[in-house]
Amino acid sequence: MSQRSKQFHLNAFLMGVGHHEAAWRHPRTNADDVRSVGHFAELGRIAERGKLDSVFFADGLAVGPRIKHNALATFEPVTLLTAIAGATEHIGLIATSSTTYSDPFTTARKFASLDHISGGRAGWNIVTSAGEDEAANFGLDAIPDHLGRYQRAEEFVDAAVALWDSWEDDAVVLDPDTGVFADPDKVHAIDHAGAHFRIRGPLNSPRSPQGRPLLVQAGSSESGKDFAARYAEAVFTAQRTLAQGQEFYRDLKARVTAHGRHADELKVLPGIVPFIAPTESEARELEREFTELISPDYALRQLSAILGVDLTAHSLDAPLPPLPSVHEIQGNKSRYELVKELAESDALTVRELIGLLGGGRGHRTFAGTPEQIADELQLWFEQGAADGFNIMPPYLPGGLTDFVDQVVPILQRRGLFRAEYTASTLRGHYGLAHPSSQFAASRARNSA
Amino acid sequence: MSQRSKQFHLNAFLMGVGHHEAAWRHPRTNADDVRSVGHFAELGRIAERGKLDSVFFADGLAVGPRIKHNALATFEPVTLLTAIAGATEHIGLIATSSTTYSDPFTTARKFASLDHISGGRAGWNIVTSAGEDEAANFGLDAIPDHLGRYQRAEEFVDAAVALWDSWEDDAVVLDPDTGVFADPDKVHAIDHAGAHFRIRGPLNSPRSPQGRPLLVQAGSSESGKDFAARYAEAVFTAQRTLAQGQEFYRDLKARVTAHGRHADELKVLPGIVPFIAPTESEARELEREFTELISPDYALRQLSAILGVDLTAHSLDAPLPPLPSVHEIQGNKSRYELVKELAESDALTVRELIGLLGGGRGHRTFAGTPEQIADELQLWFEQGAADGFNIMPPYLPGGLTDFVDQVVPILQRRGLFRAEYTASTLRGHYGLAHPSSQFAASRARNSA
Numbered sequence: 001m002s003q004r005s006k007q008f009h010l011n012a013f014l015m016g017v018g019h020h021e022a023a024w025r026h027p028r029t030n031a032d033d034v035r036s037v038g039h040f041a042e043l044g045r046i047a048e049r050g051k052l053d054s055v056f057f058a059d060g061l062a063v064g065p066r067i068k069h070n071a072l073a074t075f076e077p078v079t080l081l082t083a084i085a086g087a088t089e090h091i092g093l094i095a096t097s098s099t100t101y102s103d104p105f106t107t108a109r110k111f112a113s114l115d116h117i118s119g120g121r122a123g124w125n126i127v128t129s130a131g132e133d134e135a136a137n138f139g140l141d142a143i144p145d146h147l148g149r150y151q152r153a154e155e156f157v158d159a160a161v162a163l164w165d166s167w168e169d170d171a172v173v174l175d176p177d178t179g180v181f182a183d184p185d186k187v188h189a190i191d192h193a194g195a196h197f198r199i200r201g202p203l204n205s206p207r208s209p210q211g212r213p214l215l216v217q218a219g220s221s222e223s224g225k226d227f228a229a230r231y232a233e234a235v236f237t238a239q240r241t242l243a244q245g246q247e248f249y250r251d252l253k254a255r256v257t258a259h260g261r262h263a264d265e266l267k268v269l270p271g272i273v274p275f276i277a278p279t280e281s282e283a284r285e286l287e288r289e290f291t292e293l294i295s296p297d298y299a300l301r302q303l304s305a306i307l308g309v310d311l312t313a314h315s316l317d318a319p320l321p322p323l324p325s326v327h328e329i330q331g332n333k334s335r336y337e338l339v340k341e342l343a344e345s346d347a348l349t350v351r352e353l354i355g356l357l358g359g360g361r362g363h364r365t366f367a368g369t370p371e372q373i374a375d376e377l378q379l380w381f382e383q384g385a386a387d388g389f390n391i392m393p394p395y396l397p398g399g400l401t402d403f404v405d406q407v408v409p410i411l412q413r414r415g416l417f418r419a420e421y422t423a424s425t426l427r428g429h430y431g432l433a434h435p436s437s438q439f440a441a442s443r444a445r446n447s448a
Numbered sequence: 449m450s451q452r453s454k455q456f457h458l459n460a461f462l463m464g465v466g467h468h469e470a471a472w473r474h475p476r477t478n479a480d481d482v483r484s485v486g487h488f489a490e491l492g493r494i495a496e497r498g499k500l501d502s503v504f505f506a507d508g509l510a511v512g513p514r515i516k517h518n519a520l521a522t523f524e525p526v527t528l529l530t531a532i533a534g535a536t537e538h539i540g541l542i543a544t545s546s547t548t549y550s551d552p553f554t555t556a557r558k559f560a561s562l563d564h565i566s567g568g569r570a571g572w573n574i575v576t577s578a579g580e581d582e583a584a585n586f587g588l589d590a591i592p593d594h595l596g597r598y599q600r601a602e603e604f605v606d607a608a609v610a611l612w613d614s615w616e617d618d619a620v621v622l623d624p625d626t627g628v629f630a631d632p633d634k635v636h637a638i639d640h641a642g643a644h645f646r647i648r649g650p651l652n653s654p655r656s657p658q659g660r661p662l663l664v665q666a667g668s669s670e671s672g673k674d675f676a677a678r679y680a681e682a683v684f685t686a687q688r689t690l691a692q693g694q695e696f697y698r699d700l701k702a703r704v705t706a707h708g709r710h711a712d713e714l715k716v717l718p719g720i721v722p723f724i725a726p727t728e729s730e731a732r733e734l735e736r737e738f739t740e741l742i743s744p745d746y747a748l749r750q751l752s753a754i755l756g757v758d759l760t761a762h763s764l765d766a767p768l769p770p771l772p773s774v775h776e777i778q779g780n781k782s783r784y785e786l787v788k789e790l791a792e793s794d795a796l797t798v799r800e801l802i803g804l805l806g807g808g809r810g811h812r813t814f815a816g817t818p819e820q821i822a823d824e825l826q827l828w829f830e831q832g833a834a835d836g837f838n839i840m841p842p843y844l845p846g847g848l849t850d851f852v853d854q855v856v857p858i859l860q861r862r863g864l865f866r867a868e869y870t871a872s873t874l875r876g877h878y879g880l881a882h883p884s885s886q887f888a889a890s891r892a893r894n895s896a
Contacts, residue, residue: 022627024622024624024629025624025625025627026624031622031624032622034622035564035620035654037564037565041534060652061553061652062652063635063650063651063652067629067630067632067635067650068628068629068630068631068632069627069628069629070629073652073653074561074564074653074654075561075564075565075653076557076558076560076561076653078527079526079527079530079558079561079562079565080561080565082527082530082531083530083531083533083534083565085531086489086531086534086535087534101551101553101554102554103549103586105509105549105585105586106549106550109524110524110527112524113522113523113524113527113528114527116483116485116522116523117485117523117527117528117531133648136646136647136648137553137647137648137649138551138553138647139645139646139647172483174472174479174480174482176472176473176474176479177473179470179473179517179741179743179746180516180517181472181515181516181517181518182515182516183516184515184516187511187515197587198584198587199584199585199586199587200581200584200585201585202511202515203511204508204509204510204511204521205521205522205523205524206483206522293627295627298627
């Protein structure tokens with residue numbers, strides 16, 4: 001095995017019985033698995049067998065137009081990852097949780113608890129909620145605007161970090177002889193007072209094994225990239241070509257260093273939906289089978305939501321109608337731009353666009369042999385487009401099993417990916433340091 | 449084994465390494481267990497070995513004055529119970545969650561997820577948050593008043609129940625051939641619009657195995673009892689004498705039937721802190737050992753918080769100073785009244801009161817042999833003071849192990865308690881029916 005100076009990271013993005021929107025209709029899946037916690041525990045074990053860094057669940061706070069045709073998530077991500085924690089020992093556990101309809105105390109505590117339970121494997125994918133359906137479940141008549149959501153998110157994360165820091169690493173004494181449980185000098189009020197939140201603290205949980213969960217982000221708008229550069233330690237991103245991936249990577253790393261951070265403190269993980277088969281033609285045939293199972297009715301609703309226009313009565317064999325400008329989009333701006341560019345650059349019909357989006361909602365789909373997939377990942381890694389990858393199996397568990405058993409061994413032989421875990425925490429897997437408490441640092445200065 | 453027509457219910461109320469506030473200092477415990485998820489998983493397995501109905505965790509949203517001397521909870525209850533779910537098969541899992549600083553959508557989803565993950569074993573102990581320290585973590589300068597908290601709680605539970613009902617039991621179709629995931633006619637908006645919340649729904653989770661989690665309540669004030677009579681299916685209560693227990697039981701059951709419910713639809717479960725030993729004198733000696741480990745500094749702070757007066761500079765060997773009237777108490781009114789009555793009826797000094805409260809914060813402590821404890825439970829059950837009991841082991845795991853291995857077999861021999869589980873859900877353990885969705889009922893009426 002050749003040894004490279006730098007290896008890459010792999011996250012498995014898990015969703016129901018697969019990312020392809022028709023996955024649950026294909027004979028390679030068992031539709032009922034969408035509500036089986038045993039299915040998800042098994043996915044965690046498969047990912048761990050492949051020595052992956054982490055598994056990840058997205059989240060949404062409304063069912064929206066998905067009810068009839070989509071095999072919707074049954075579980076809330078933090079509880080589901082807690083169940084997976086009990087079935088695994090090493091794999092990192094990343095959950096999406098929104099800053100728009102929760103508060104820092106509740107969220108900080110939830111992730112601290114997952115981090116304690118899992119022995120230091122929790123990660124938080126920080127999102128803002130853009131859906132009108134979500135707003136209606138939390139008493140709002142309209143979605144908060146894009147900029148306002150990010151301003152709230154920044155204050156939210158600042159407060160959450162202060163809460164995780166409110167117990168210093170060595171605050172818990174637990175001395176039965178003296179009766180001292182904790183050293184009060186090492187447990188701090190945070191006294192946060194901002195535009196959105198006032199929080200006294202401390203958190204009602206001692207500091208967890210990782211100090212703070214891994215902070216992850218996935219939005220690629222201007223606000224999203226600035227937010228990531230300031231806070232994120234891993235970024236999930238949808239990039240369709242190597243050149244786009246390189247440009248995004250350069251841009252984001254430059255923003256990271258502009259914030260005074262080291263470029264390595266943020267890992268860029270582009271998404272890929274791999275259809276794996278012994279030959280390229282078999283892989284393409286497999287992808288085609290899934291595409292044919294897409295329900296146009298459902299796909300048109302999804303596409304309408306992304307593009308901000310009602311396409312449900314639009315002809316499937318015509319090109320897209322004129323679209324609103326990005327400034328009118330209050331939802332996911334980067335996803336809008338990606339889909340618009342995709343449709344316009346190749347003058348696709350709506351039907352063609354739906355097929356292309358069916359696998360990963362705008363993420364890159366790649367059909368090929370295990371060697372071809374390994375080559376592609378190596379290329380992006382070595383050409384400065386990625387620190388690792390967000391693997392989005394189109395169907396589950398088979399698509400993850402094939403990646404772990406057929407692609408990972410190639411990457412390991414090439415020295416691109418770990419053969420064994422060398423760390424015990426999610427931060428450790430991603431090569432990140434244990435953060436020290438901001439209050440410990442200021443106490444040290446004061447007593448110096 | 450004699451067979452009785454009616455058996456009683458047993459819940460294990462778990463807290464750190466035991467309910468006694470000095471439990472973590474006693475050689476029978478391992479203080480570090482307070483942050484060990486393995487400890488709590490083992491407690492779940494012990495309770496299940498005893499065929500208990502459920503385990504339960506209380507909760508608070510601030511550390512308050514506990515930091516220095518109390519072995520504080522490390523975990524958030526719903527995630528901790530999710531971890532216990534994976535280590536057990538039958539035992540019910542009840543978590544406290546406050547209606548004061550959360551919202552119905554988030555809370556309904558959290559318990560639906562626990563119910564899905566555990567296969568129908570979730571229960572929700574509904575509380576309002578009365579602490580000033582809690583208010584300060586959620587942006588409030590003062591605690592919401594007692595009546596206002598209960599009005600919010602009523603609207604909160606109405607909305608949560610509607611959200612659980614928003615997916616009918618058979619809404620999920622999961623037919624891969626037709627591509628239909630769910631029947632949209634059986635998934636309902638709830639369109640809740642009240643004084644505190646506006647929620648469109650439906651919930652972003654299909655109906656869970658139990659339909660709704662078991663609804664539990666623990667406040668014994670007038671507002672608390674009315675709330676329980678309307679919503680609760682199990683009530684945890686602190687009653688110190690048989691006569692008081694009988695009066696509470698009669699009062700609460702009368703309120704239940706006044707709300708048009710059957711008296712059996714609510715189970716009354718008084719708390720008991722059992723010190724168990726082969727002889728009564730050994731049991732009393734064991735209790736004394738724990739009392740001697742109480743830190744007066746910590747106990748005075750706790751007592752001050754309950755009574756609404758600052759006792760931290762008060763002499764331990766004097767009686768209590770004059771107390772405020774119950775109308776001035778915005779916190780836990782029933783706990784205030786219980787402690788006040790206890791102190792005044794026996795003219796206790798502060799030191800004596802602290803010792804009496806150390807075991808279970810006002811719950812009844814009982815030191816005796818396994819036979820004596822079984823006799824006492826049987827007496828309360830047969831004399832109309834209880835449908836079962838909330839067992840609060842003073843130290844863990846030993847106090848639970850002794851109860852399960854020494855007291856439960858006596859109850860089983862007497863035919864008072866199940867020898868095997870006969871149901872698969874928490875509702876089933878408590879003899880409660882599976883609730884039908886309110887929307888299914890109205891749809892059936894409309895189509896009749």
